[in-house]
Amino acid sequence: MKILIKGGTVVDPSAGTLRELDVLVEDERVIKVEAGITARGATVLDTAGMLVSPGLIDMHVHLREPGYEYKETIATGTAAAVRGGFTAVAAMPNTNPVADTRAVIEYVKKQASVAANARVYPVGAVTRGLEGNELAEMGEMREAGAVAFSNDGRPVVSAGVMRRAMQYARMFGTPIISHCEDDTLVDGGMMNEGLTASVLGLKGIPAAAEEVMVARDLLLAEAIGCALHVAHVSTAGSVRLIREAKRRGVPVTAEVTPHHFVLTEEAIAGYDTNAKVNPPLRSKADVQAVLEGLADGTIDVIASDHAPHADYEKAVEFDKAPFGLLGLETTLGLVFTYIVEPGVLSAPQALARLTVNPARVLGLAEPAINPGAMADITVIDPNHEAQVNPDRFLSKSRNTPFGGFWLRGQPVATIVAGKIFKFDQEGR
C-alpha cells in the first residue's frame, strides 16, 4: 500500500528547515522524498499549505492501564494520541500494578500493539511500587522495552535512593525522569503559593518545593554522570538551575507542558478542578521564564503530562480532586498558538521539541522524513483554527481546562508505520 503526501512542506526539525517536497510512503517506510512525485495507485494526501513533520512524540503521558481503565485505557489513550498528532508516547509507570517489573512493561507493550494506534514506549518505575525504598528491576525492564525510569507522581524522597538509582540507570544508558517535588515543602498544598491561593483559601505550594529537588537531582546527576531528565519544569528557579547546570556540562534535559506555558495560577479562580495539576500552574513570571527556557534551549522537550481522570473524580471539593489534566488532544494546537504564532520558536524549532529532542532523551531512532525511514508522520495545518470541544475527545476523560479555547494549528493526519489516521475539520 502506498501513500503519496503531495504538495506540503516537509519539516526537518534537526536541521531546522522547511522544504516543499512530496513524500511517498510504501508499507511502513518512507521510500521517496522529492519534488513532483507521481505514483500510480497511491492514496494521495493533498497537503498544500500544510506542514509534513516527522511523527510527534509525547514523552510524558499517563495511559492508566493497567488498573485505572475507567480513566483511560491504552487503546483510548493511544487513539487520543493519534488524534492529537502523536505517533508515539512514553507511558508513565504509576499504574496498578505499578510498572516496576518486566511483566507489566510487557503487558503495556502488548496492549499497545493490540490497539495499533500510536506507539507506546513504557517508562519503568525507579523503585518498587513507587515507594521510594528498594530499586525496581531496571535491567529486566530495560530488556523488556522500558525506555526510561521514573517515579512520576511519587518523587523519590531519599537522596540516597536517587543516587543509587542513577548509578544503576547509568549502567544501562537509560535516563532517569525526575518529578521534582519535595513533599515536606508541598505539605498538602493544592496550588501555587501566591495571591490567588491566599484569596481562594487554598494551601499554597511554594516554588522551592520543586527547585530544591531539581537542585538535588542536578548535583547527583553531575556527580554520577547519569542522564537526568527533569519532568514538567514549572518555575523560573528551576529553569535557572537547569540552565546553569547545562552550562557546567551536567547531562540534563528538561521538559515543559503546554499548561505551564499557557496558563497561570489564575486559571484556578472559581475553583476549577480541571486546572488542578501537579506541579501547579504558576505565576506570570514563571510562565515567562519557561518560555525563555524554551527559546534558549534550556528546555528541550514539550510533553503533555496527559493525566486523565473521570468526571466524578473532578466534580468534588478542590482539595479532594486528583491532580492532573488532559493534554494529548490539545498540545499541538497550544504549541502553535502560544509558541509558534507569537514567535517564541519557529515551527521547525517547536517541532524539534516534539520530535527529535524527546527521541534523543529516550534513545530512540532519530525521527526524520528520509527514504528508508520509518513512516511515522504528522501532517499539520498551521492555519486551521478550531475550538477545543472536550465532548469530541477520543480520550476516555474530559478533564481539560482548555475547553472553549480557540487554537490555531491542528493535526490533519497522523501516519504510524504507514497506517494513516485522517481527521476532518469536525474531528474524525
Place this chain on the structure above:
Amino acid sequence: MSIKHLLGLQHLSVNTITQILDTAGPMKQIISRNLKKVPTLRGKAVATVFYEPSTRTRMSFELAAKYLSADTVGLAAASSSVVKGETLIDTARTVAAMGADVIVLRHPMAGAAELMTRYTDVHIVNAGDGMHEHPTQALLDMFTILELKNTISGLKVAILGDILHSRVARSNLWGLTKLGAEVHVAGPPTLLPVGLQQLGAHVHDCPEAALEGADVVIALRLQLERQRQGLIPSLREYTRLYGLNAERLALARDDAVVLHPGPMNRGVEITADVADGSRSLIAEQVTNGVAVRMACLYLLTVGDGGREDIN
C-alpha cells in the same frame, strides 16, 4: 439585593454590603422583643449542612431562620450519609430535592459552597469554607463596629493572629476595605498568607505596629493544633509575642473596641481581662450575628423575581 448566593465578600458590591448592614438593624429589634418572631419567611425551609462542628454558627443561623418563621433542618456530617461516602454534590441535590430553599453550608474545604451553587438551584449561604471566607462573621463584625462607631470609613482596624488559616480575616479584609477602613493584619510569619498587601492590607509580623492607634482590634482564634503542626514553637511563646493583653491594647486608641469571632482561648490569643473588659464587644457580636443572618436570609429569599444570578 441582586444576588442569589452569599459565598463571600470578595464579590459583593459596597451597595449590597450596605444593604445587608442596614437590614440587620430592624432585624436586631425583633430579637430584643418579647415575641421574637415575624411571619416573613413562613413556608420557607432552611437547611444547615455542617461538615465541621460549630455549635454557635449553626445555632445562630437556625435561630435567625426561626425568628423569621422559616422551617429549619440540620444535617451534621458525622451522623449522615456523608460518612457513607456521599459526595457534596449528591448531598446538595438531595437536600434541594427535599424542598429546601436555602442551604447554609459549613465545610472544611475552600470552594465547597461555590461547588454547590453549580449543581443546585437553591440559595447557598457560605457559613465558612476552609480558609476561604466566612461572610456572615465579617458582616456581623462590621455591623457591631457600625453600631458603636457609626462609620467604617477611615477606621484603623487591626486583625491579630493566625491570618493564614483564617476565613474570618479574609472576609473582614474584603468587607472592611470596601467600606473604606484601613486594615492592618499581624501574626507570626509562618501564619501570614502571601500577597495580602496586593489586596490593600498592611501586613506586620509584630502586633504592636498593627495596634498603634487602632480604632478596632479583632483577635483571631488560634487553633491549638498549630503548635503540633510546627507552625509556632509554643502556645506560651505565641501568647507572649502575639496575645492581646491590656498592655498591648493600650497602644490602640482610648476608645478602641475589641472583637473576637469565638470561641475564645482565654489566655492564649486574648487575656481574660481584655476579653471580659469594658472595651470588649464579644457578647454583642453574638446577638448581632443572629440579626445579620436574619438580614441575609431575608434578602436572599425575598424578591426572588427580579434578581440576577451574579455568583
Place this chain on the structure above:
Amino acid sequence: MRLVEKAQILDEKGMARALTRIAHEIIEKNRGTDDLVLIGIRRRGVPIAVRLAERIQRIEGTSVPVGFLDITLYRDDLTKLDYHPVLYKTQVDFPVTDKIVVLVDDVLYTGRTTRAAMDAIMDLGRPKVIQMAVMVDRGHRELPIRADYVGKNVPTSTREVVSVEINEIDGQDRIVILDRIGQNE
C-alpha cells in the same frame, strides 16, 4: 406606563382641616386621651401621626405617645415581589398592651397593609383596641377592614393612583389622583 395628574382632591388647607377634624374625632370617640397612643405606618403615616399628636396636644393639653411601625416583614406579598422593599426600624418605645392604638396611614386601599400592621402591633403586645385613621379611603377593599377616621372618601378606579404628598417627605401638602397612561398595568 406613566402617571398623569388627573385631579387634586385636597390642598394644603383642606388637609389641615381634615387632620384637625380627625384629631377631634379621636378625642371624642375615646372620651379623652387616656391610654391613647398613635402609631404611624411607615413611611407617610409617620408625619401624619406626628401632626395628629400635635393637634391633640393643642386641643386637650395632653401629650400622646407616637410610634412608627415598619410592616414590611408582615407583608403577605413578599414572595411575589421582584424587588426588596427597604426595611426601616420600628420605633414603638412604649408598651401597647391595654392601650387604645390608633394606626395612622395615608391611604386605605385593599386593607392588606392594615392587616399587616395589626399583626405587627399584636406581636408587640395586646392592645385594648386598635383603631385606624387615614387621610384617604379610596375603596376596593380585599379584606374585611374599615377605617375609624377618614380625611376624605374618594371613589377611584383601580387604574388610578392616590398620592398623598406630605411636606416632610414631598415638600408640599396636597392629595392628588393620578392616572396610569399606557399599557402594563
